[in-house]
Amino acid sequence: MIKKRRLILLFLSFALLTTSLNAQSFTLNTFNVEPYVQNKEGLAVDIAKVLFQRANIGYIIKSSPQKRAIITTKQTQNNAVLFIQRSQERESHFKWVGPIFVTQTALFSLENSNIKVDVFKDVFQYPLLVTRGSADEEYLKGFGIKTQVANNDFQNVRKLKAQRAHFLVADVISASYNAKKANANIKKRLTLITTLRSLAFNIDTSDKIIEHLNQILTIMYKDGTIKKILTSYENKFESKDISVFFE
């Protein structure tokens, strides 16, 4: 009898939570970072769509420049940024759901480069290509390294191809995708840092929603959903370096 009553209570509370979450709707502020996000589509968007659908929470996707996406989310309730790197500097400004994706930042050169690189320190004498305003640029600044910045990885890959610099620092997926697009032969020389890409929510978002989305995300890792989405992009970029995280 007690068991039956508990079951009814559990069902009612779940139904109540689902109804209350369903009433919520979020604006997901995105910015173009191919192949993660491109015109409201891409790898990160696919993951977010499944996440929100399974959580039974409404959403709309809005595209804007990165800076505006972040500022809008900071200032507006029921907004989130899809996606940014969770960092100590950003920690206290948002509530976090993630990682929606795990990737790596690495050092690349042209395939035929013969500059010897054993450790990161070996390239400190060279200016490194990196995307302006990215977490990778911040990371390099922390080491006091000289950089050459461009607006996106595609431009940097083209600069590398034109031998305007010896090395590029970029996300492994983005570098691989843009190298294909630019028809450049590049090779990974060193992994620098594993990065966690997350959804950053406005600070006033309810803890219940954050907890609920994080729980769903855990299930998506465990049941192979994230890996399946990643695999669906396998003809667009090389993902063997990071597929280890999703096994």
Added chain:
Amino acid sequence: MQVSKENKLLISFIFILFFTTQSILANSSTIQKWIDTEFQPSTLNKQDQFKELSWFQKTAQPFKGMEIRVVSERIDTHWYEASVLAKAFREITGINIIHEITGEDDVIKKIDIHLKRGINLYDMYINDSDLIGTHFRSGKVVPLGDFMKKEGKGVTLPTLDLQDFIGLSFVTGPDKKIYQLPDQQFANLYWYRADWFSRKDFKEKFKKIYGYELNVPVNWSAYEDIAEFFTVHINKIDGEKIYGHMDYGKRDPSIGWRFSDAWLSMAGVGDIGLPNGLPVDEWGIRVENCRPVGASISRGGAANSPAAIYALRKFDEWLKKYAPPEARHMNFSQAGSVPAQGHIAQQIFWYTAFTASMTKKGLPVVNEDGTPKWKMAPSPHGVYWEKGMKLGYQDAGSWTMLKSVPLKRRKAAWLYAQFVVSKTVSLKKTIVGLTPIRISDINSKHMSKISKNLGGLVEFYRSKARLLWTPTGTNVPDYPLLSPAWWKTVPKVVEEGLSAKDAMNELARYLDEKLLYLSKEKNIKCSPLLNQARNPSYWLNKKGSPKLKIENEKPKGITVDYKKALEIYD
């Protein structure tokens, strides 16, 4: 020409012998190269270094060609590991190491995700031993003590010499098992301008105003007087504005560490007992039979006790009255370099990991001969502190192995972990990063030789005072879950004018709520079990922590000569 079967065999044998000899010679010369060019000085002689490195070379054979991923925070010691030791290890063993360097907050996030989401991000972590309470409870961390005796026995360095590690108690769980292995340690110590403190005119003026000697403060009253003396009464030196205190107060995870690391332990919030105080630790969490039972006074904890409120009130008061005005808007990284600029007289606690960067020639705080104008000494204690309690914080970044990583990868990573703490390399690593882990290094002749340039670091680590400087302990059952409590509440006092009492009440509530949440977790050892809430007077009138309010929280200041500052803790 016909070659007989016997001759064919002989030729093959000669070839094999030739190539084997070449390979052995090449391997030996690689080892010798590293011993001669990098791993000097060492507490081992070159012959013993050679034996130790040969063991790594031989034992690593089955793992040759593997790529192993590890991560650590960004300090000089780990940078040395990532850029020099990882390279040496690869050349000697053939195992390629990706040693990532990132912020401490990121390391904690990553190990938390690895533990809770089951994503194998790294093969091993250098993770602060502050998480020992999390690790021994989770059941997901390999107790290294067991690993060394069982599945990892064949890959455990015979000359590792565990008893030589000064931080072994920090990485041991209540079940007496060793969970982690220290890689680097640094303490939070009092920092002061020894040159200013020894000026005759300043000494006379201080004595005239306060009635005692300007010297190393033993208690907070003296620290406060000295802060006021330099900020208000001295005010300027050579026309430059100077300050008697430095700290930071920006809303950021780093204000959380600063507060949970040391402020409450210095104030005297917890109980007597090392390394963390039992039953109440320096976070104010009470433990009964290894189970956390509460953080608020009403449940027997001390997070909102009079001592904790006193700690936060003094932090806020000194920051606003005696530190540079910009300090309250700074975080850890912004504030770290400020004392080196030459206008700060003292800092209640300062991270000794910055010793190397604070002794660079040309800095306003370094003499022309390279000796520092400053010194470090034990931090002063608050009015609630009693003999037998911990006094400060010591960071112990420690190798941590998770069960979900495949055994072969764990074994290869364990070889690298032991390599970077082995006696062959550890003295050199200590000289580079100044984060000692072995007593043999601390007592070495070389450390005696360089001590005059290190502002008291060697003297501190050779004294018994170091025993009172300990990391967060086992009372904290889930560090990643509980630690945001600090940075979410402390800045409210600095930024929003919330009273220290209200902030600590909020903090205690937050901690209790998280303990309650964890009490529902079925799969953790020694899970929290909250005490029933009672009238606070029940606990306050019992012996020990939480302690009753002391009416006079500012007794007379006590200062001592630098040499005595270490001796009083013997």
